[in-house]
Every structure is written in structure tokens, then in C-alpha cells.
Amino acid sequence: MTMNILILVVKSARILRMRLIKMISAEYENVAIEIEQQVIKVIKGMRQEGLTDKESGGMLIGSILTNSNDIVIKDYTFPQKGDYQSRYRFIRREKSHNALLQQKWEESNKTVMYMGEWHTHPEIDPHYSRQDLRNWKKLLSKSKTFSDYLVFIIGGINIFKVWVGSRENGDIVLVYKGAYNESNKFN
Numbered sequence: 001m002t003m004n005i006l007i008l009v010v011k012s013a014r015i016l017r018m019r020l021i022k023m024i025s026a027e028y029e030n031v032a033i034e035i036e037q038q039v040i041k042v043i044k045g046m047r048q049e050g051l052t053d054k055e056s057g058g059m060l061i062g063s064i065l066t067n068s069n070d071i072v073i074k075d076y077t078f079p080q081k082g083d084y085q086s087r088y089r090f091i092r093r094e095k096s097h098n099a100l101l102q103q104k105w106e107e108s109n110k111t112v113m114y115m116g117e118w119h120t121h122p123e124i125d126p127h128y129s130r131q132d133l134r135n136w137k138k139l140l141s142k143s144k145t146f147s148d149y150l151v152f153i154i155g156g157i158n159i160f161k162v163w164v165g166s167r168e169n170g171d172i173v174l175v176y177k178g179a180y181n182e183s184n185k186f187n
């Protein structure tokens with residue numbers, strides 16, 4: 001009897017924690033990737049619903065959990081002055097985004113780091129372009145970060161997708177496809 005109650009308590013604590021933190025979870029090889037809901041919410045806010053809306057983008061920032069390879073994406077940068085934004089193109093300038101990353105790194109007591117990139121597309125269900133793939137491959141080989149993996153998000157109009165890239169072998173794999181309005185999770 002007591003045991004049953006205990007199990008019930010543990011179970012509800014876990015459910016409560018999941019509800020409080022609000023993440024989306026994906027897996028790549030033996031790595032768990034968690035993305036805090038607020039990150040998706042920001043991308044949703046910048047999606048290209050209007051016919052003249054331009055692409056937006058920025059860095060994904062997060063941590064590697066101790067004693068694992070697991071990744072949590074909890075922060076981001078968004079378009080800065082000097083970034084190139086057009087209907088089908090977003091190019092971020094290095095300097096301003098790197099300065100923000102540096103600032104977030106210091107504020108977090110050096111626990112967060114560069115974890116990848118996000119940008120929007122004027123498509124209902126987004127696909128990466130050849131240019132995106134070239135950029136992502138370049139970032140996998142050139143980025144300075146402790147993470148062995150980088151996360152790439154494209155926010156379409158209704159759907160967002162998450163890819164994970166391995167810095168070891170350059171593979172890029174789709175790990176998550178979601179709708180912003182799924183049970184109003186991202187409102």
C-alpha cells in the first residue's frame with residue numbers, strides 16, 4: 001500500500017516537472033536534445049506569415065549536461081543591426097552575435113555555449129536549401145564550441161524542424177518535426 005502511494009507520488013512529480021520545464025525532446029544516436037519551449041516561441045513569433053516578411057535567424061545557445069552528452073538549448077540570439085535579411089535569405093554578421101554569446105556565457109557563469117543556428121523560411125513546411133546545407137557543414141567543421149553536435153532549426157510558417165549535425169563525421173539528420181499549434185504548446 002505505502003509502496004503504491006510512493007510510486008504514484010514519484011510519477012506525478014515527474015509529470016509536474018515535465019509540465020513546468022516545457023521542452024521538446026529529440027534523440028540523435030545516444031544523445032538527448034532538449035529545446036526549451038521559449039526558444040520555439042521566439043521562432044514562432046518571427047515566422048514569415050506575411051507575404052513580404054523577411055527571413056530572421058540567429059544562434060542557438062545552450063549547455064551540455066554533466067555526465068552525459070545530452071544537450072539543452074535554452075537561449076538564442078535574434079536579428080541584429082547589420083544582419084542581411086531578405087525574403088529568402090538571412091545572413092548574420094559574426095561580430096554582434098558573438099558579442100551577445102560572450103555576454104550570455106559570462107552571465108551564466110560560463111555554462112552556456114554556442115550550439116547551432118536557427119532561421120525562418122517562407123514555407124509552410126520548411127526544407128533546407130543547398131546554401132543552408134553548405135553553411136551548416138561549414139559551421140560543423142569551423143565552429144569553436146565544446147559540443148560535439150550542433151542543432152539547426154528552420155521555422156516554417158506552420159511547421160518547424162530540428163536537425164542535428166555531428167562535428168565528427170559531418171552527418172546532418174532530421175530529429176524533430178513539430179507544428180506550433182500542437183495542443184497549443186507554443187502559445
Ligand SMILES: [Zn+2]
Nearest residue numbers: 121128129132
Ligand atoms: Zn534557409
